[in-house]
Amino acid sequence: MAPPPAAAYPRAHRPPRYRLAAALGGGILAAMVLGSLVDLVALQSVTALLDLAGLLVVGLFSTGTWLIIRAVDHEPERRRRHLSGAAIVLALALGLFFFAVNLLNARLNLFGVLLCLPTTGFALFLLRRADYNEREPWRLVLVAAGWGAVVATTLALLFESLWSHTIDAGLIPGPGQSVATAFNAALFEEIPKGLAVLLLFLVMRNEFDDVVDGIVYGAAVGLGFNFMETVVYMSVGGLPQWFFRQWFGLYLGHATYTALIGAGIGVARQLPGRARKAVAVACGFSAAIAAHFAWDAWLWYFPHPSDPGLYLLSIPLQYIGITGPFFVAVLALLVLGLRAEGRALAREFAAEAALPDGAVLPAEAPILSSVRRRVEARFRMLGLRGLGGYLWLRRLQRAQIDLAMERWHRARMEIDTPLEAELRLRDRVLAIRSGSKPPP
Amino acid sequence: MVAAADETRAIFRLLVGLGIAGVVILAIGLAQFVHFEPPGQRTGLSARITGVYGFDRKTGSTFGPNRDHFRTDEPFAAAVDWSGLPPAVVVGAGWFSGGFSLAAGGVGPAGAGTLGEHSVVPVNFGARRFPAGRYEFVVERYAAGRPVEVLARTTIVVVGS
Structure with a gap:
């Protein structure tokens, strides 16, 4: 099949002059930000602060809106992630605006x-x-x-x-x-x-x-x-x-x-x-x-x-x-x-070590129960396997503590997550231990 | 299964103790507030502050227009018209400075009828300069030797010179 003839403009709705206009717009924006920053630092200008805060807030609100539209309209399969991103960006916008107002007050x-x-x-x-x-x-x-x-x-x-x-x-x-x-x-x-x-x-x-x-x-x-x-x-x-x-x-x-x-x-x-x-x-x-x-x-x-x-x-x-x-x-x-937390964790580590899953080994339970011994174990690992080993053990210990905490809350009947959550935490520990990618 | 309250009992008790201490402190504060702001003291009377002016310490008189801003080196005084109050009512007037109302000069308490010659009330901080900040001038009615009702008030601001 013959290739389709080349178009005069590869993307008819975006002629090349738009690129120039966008560059100019970006330059103006950069100049505004830079000028406002200089004015703010050198002259303590209130107008510059308002300009900066306004630009940032509008930018963040636009990003947040774009993420929401993308989540709902374009990529529904990644909706949760995009909506979380949008919430963070919008909260950041509000936070920056309030910070600017507080700074004016100061x-x-x-x-x-x-x-x-x-x-x-x-x-x-x-x-x-x-x-x-x-x-x-x-x-x-x-x-x-x-x-x-x-x-x-x-x-x-x-x-x-x-x-x-x-x-x-x-x-x-x-x-x-x-x-x-x-x-x-x-x-x-x-x-x-x-x-x-x-x-x-x-x-x-x-x-x-x-x-x-x-x-x-x-x-x-x-x-x-x-x-x-x-x-x-x-x-x-x-x-x-x-x-x-x-x-x-x-x-x-x-x-x-x-x-x-x-x-x-x-x-x-x-x-x-x-x-x-x-x-x-x-x-x-x-x-x-x-x-x-x-x-x-x-x-x-x-x-x-x-x-x-x-x-x-x-x-x-x-x-x-x-x-x-x-x-x-x-x-x-x-x-x-x-x-109270320490006593409960020690109890849960011991109980977990008694299970055949291997998320907490019997020899690990007393180490995990003591802050000092946890840190000592990490530094021993640092000496044996370098920084990578240290970070790996820290991740493993943290995942084991998360698991013990979940067990503690479940034992006290103060948890509203399904048992599946505890199983996921156990899988996470086992994945870290085996060196494979842990589940999210 | 661990009894739900076991591990938190001591913490909960300490917290409840702190909560009770908090309630006691706040109740003392509330009692103090009611003592110094007794309810049911409204008489419907009101005094008239004619303005706040520059004050000449040598002559003891005011000058210039009514203002709401002064400099720290600029003496000022409030002018009060006592004639609108029943002569027997015990009143006083004073300047207060800052958020914690430090007394900064005043007249009374005395019968309103006897305060005619004290129609000008200068601010007096015991120094030639005044701290910058908000100043409040208040005319108060007294009962049993302490102020119980505000009859008039005005606020000015002293700015650094």
Whole structure:
């Protein structure tokens, strides 16, 4: 058969001039982004920030829409994956927009952002490591911190302003009004932060096992909130605000309050009966709101001294005296949670080792039950087979821990996934052990 | 099978203890709020603040137009018309600064009829410069020696010079 004659334009609906137009459009876009970036950094231009945020948001919304259309219309067989991608991109767009608004509120304090990123990042790193039995995925820890930094701060700002203009504006200046101000901050900062943990609990149940996970997610939300609050306060109070809020107050502040909410939700995850679950969640919120309230109400009784030396001394004392006891309580909950988790994992490893499947070998059970021995085994593997061996063993251990966690939840009848999920986890362990590609 | 509550009992109890402590703290706060903001004190009275003006410390008088912004080195004062209030009502007026309402000068409490010569109430922070921020001027009715009702209020902003 003779080949069809070559067309004048290979794709009639896309003549070559369109390519030039697209290149020009791309160039204009790049120039806008570059110009806005330079203006933002050099001139602290609000217009440049709005331009950048707008461009990013429109771009992300377009990508999200394209993914949805593709998922529904063009590739229905990959719908779930594309819809997840679209949800992430659209959430990112909203997050970026709220971040820009918060940055405006902080008078474009980019210096503050750069200064607070390492301290908050390091705090998140340490926090995640505290959950040594089964670390939460970075993506969820960052989502929690991101919610605290941009969504919770936006909600708090909206509702605190509303309260100030309606309720506070009618009160007698003095103790009553100060108490109302403290209630305002405690309620409208803790509830939006707590909602993030509640959403993670509802949506990401597989990654929300117990009180330990609740504390990690809650503290991550608090660290995110503290990050943005520091940036805003630094725009008025300068470096001392960074020092107090990113050193003394890094864990002894919002992280502690929201960790209490997380603890309540985490305990509820493992309690039978709706009433007890509700009590646990309510107790977490009550403790968090009270801790925050106590912090703000303290200033009425003990205002900061005007002497600079005493002022410097008074702030750490306030952190220790007011938030300190709540921080100790969070630590106690964390230790109790980790111990319960450790005991349960040891039991489940032993039970799994007794099965003939070979997902956990009898010799592995005592090693998996001890953090120290798990790490030692990995380093032994590093010495024997190099980095590849180390990473392989880490993956194997993590898959075995996931399996033991699933068994624990099933034994406690607190799981709504079918038994098939446990079988899949077991298959995953066996696949990693045999070196074949594990099932998704 | 493990009893569902066994492993979480100690954690749950600690959490409930914290929750109860939280409720107690919040209840104390609420009680304090009700004490200082007693309900049922509305009289329907209202005072008139005629404006906030620049203030000359030497002459003790106001000058210039009514304003809502001042610099930190610029003294200012509120002008109050007491004539609209019953003479026997015990009232006071004062300046408060910042989110925690630090007292920053005022007059009273005294009978409204005796405050005629105090129609100008300057801000007084004990220094020549004032901290930047929001300042609130409030006229209050007193009962049993403490303020129980706000009769008028206005807000100005002090900006760094």
